[in-house]
Amino acid sequence: MNLVRTSLLNGIAVLIKMLTLLGLNKVLAVYVGPAGYAAIGQFQNALQVITVFTGGAISNGVVKYTAEYHDRLDRQIRLWRTASFCAILGSLIVAVIVAIYNKELGVLFLKSDELGGVFIWFASGVVFFSLNILLLAILNGKKAIILYVVANISGSVFAFFVTFYLAVSYGLFGALVSLAIYQSISFFVTLFLCLRTDWFKISYLFGWPDLGVARKLFSFFMMAVVSAACVPTAQILVRNHIGVTYGWEVAGYWEAMWRLSAAYLMLVTTTLGVYYLPKLSELITAREVKHEVMQGYKFIFPVALLAGAAMYLLRDLVVAVLFSADFYPVRMFFAGQIVGDGLKIFSWILAYVMLSQAMVKLFITTEIIFCGSLYVLTLLFSRWWGVEAVTWAYAFNYALYCVVMYACVYRRLDGHFDAKSGIAG
Structure with a gap:
């Protein structure tokens, strides 16, 4: 598996997922409006927090150790069962x-106990939701890229049709239900694909857990818990600040910009997860890791910059085509968001090194600090320069994160690998 081939294969899934997401943006813009967008964002953040305790928290650990144990099926099976x-x-x-x-939960996240029913829908299928995440992580770690791509395409297409039907038929409540259930139903497609391989059996998922493996996965659980607590919480606080200070329609505009950002960066961010995490987990020297990082800056980072430039130049067309006339004010968020997106990808290339090498203390510390600083900078920037500066606070926050990643990860790689090998303390 190489970076270019993986990116091309993953690009097929990303293109379809992007088209379905952009199509859903249009559907949601028409049927739920800007205020409904803010509610959808709140619910997605709620699910991010909740699912960290269902097993989704250890998916990166499953990818890492499945790749690391690539020549030991017995160890992989113990990992998967645990x-x-x-x-x-x-x-x-x-x-x-x-x-x-x-x-x-409905009151806490959606400001209405009448919407609490969507959490019942989520609870009814959460086991399948978690197992779907686990199977996707196994496919990723095994570098079964074609099956991984097919599974993601199936999930994207299914999500589009389910969300379209429920949003059109039941409005905001239907859209929220679709977000709660589509991954649970996608599990059956992913399981079918896994069973078609010659290296997987469903019995590999059942058995007594291995305590040694559990301890390793616990490190990833802790990282995911912190990330799942901090990242959505920071977004919820920022969204609440915008909603309370400037109105919930403005919060909906910000949410629309955030979703656009996630959509156009999807090729880059998923390539980092699909290629970089398993690849970096296999490497055993600092020189190999640094070489792979440079490959990322030569290939992945320019793609992010070109995509961002295209989004900014076509911003009027993007808003007109993907949303409705009500969303025209979204334009004010483009410049800061796109600069911040570029800085995000620059820093994430190094952040995935931190994740692949299980630098737990550094990951937890930086996650807490920079999620907190995003909220503080948002308060300050919006007070000084108005709501338009919210995305510039996001950009400045990632500029600081870039500096920390370089100083604490890249410059210290040699010492980290020496410590792992027992050469240095």
Whole structure:
């Protein structure tokens, strides 16, 4: 597997997913409006927080160790059984809690206990939701790129039709239900694809967990818990600040910009997850890692810059085609968001090194600091320069993150690998 081939194959899935997301943007813009967009963003952030306790938190660990144990099927099976046990147990616990407190969650995240029913829908399928994430992680770690691409395409197409039908038929509630259930149903497609391989059997997912493996996965659980707590929380705080200070329609404009950003960067961000994480996990010297990082800056970073430039130049057309006339004010967020996106990708190339090498303390520390600083900078920038400066706060935050990633990850790689090998403390 090489970077160019993986990017091209992954690009097929990303193109289809991007088209479905952009199509959904149009559907949601028409049927739920700017204020509904803000509610959808809140619900997605809520799911990010909740699913970290269902087994989704260890998916990066499954990718890393599946790739690292590429020549040891017995160790992979122990890994998968342990991960599956954790996912099922965590999902059952979460399902019960979410079902009991669905109205309270509706008030907390959606400002309405009448929308609490969407959490019941999520709880009913959360086990399959978690197992789907696990199977996708296994395919990624095994570098079964074609199957991984097919699974993602199936999920994207299914999500589009389900969301389209439910949003058109039931408005905001239907759109939220679709977000709650589509990955759970996608599990059956992903399982079918895995069973078609000669290296996977469904029995590999069931058995007593390995405590040694569980300890390794726990490091990734801790990183994911912090990330899942901090990132969505920061977004919720920023969205609430915009909504309370400038109105919830403006918060909807910001949410629309955030979703556009995620859509056009999808090729880059998924390539980092699909190629970089398993690849970096296999490497055993600092020189190999640095070479792979440079490859990322030669290939991945320019793609992000070109995509951002195209989005900015075509911003009027993008807003007109993908949204409705009500969303025209989204234009004010483009410049800062696109600069921030470029800085994000620049820093993430190094951040994936931190993740692949399980630099747990550094990851947790930087995640807490920079999620907190995003909110603080948003308050300051918006107070000084108005709501248009919210995305410039995001850009400035990632500029600082770039500096920290270079100083704490890239410059210290030699010492990290020496410590792993026992050469240095």
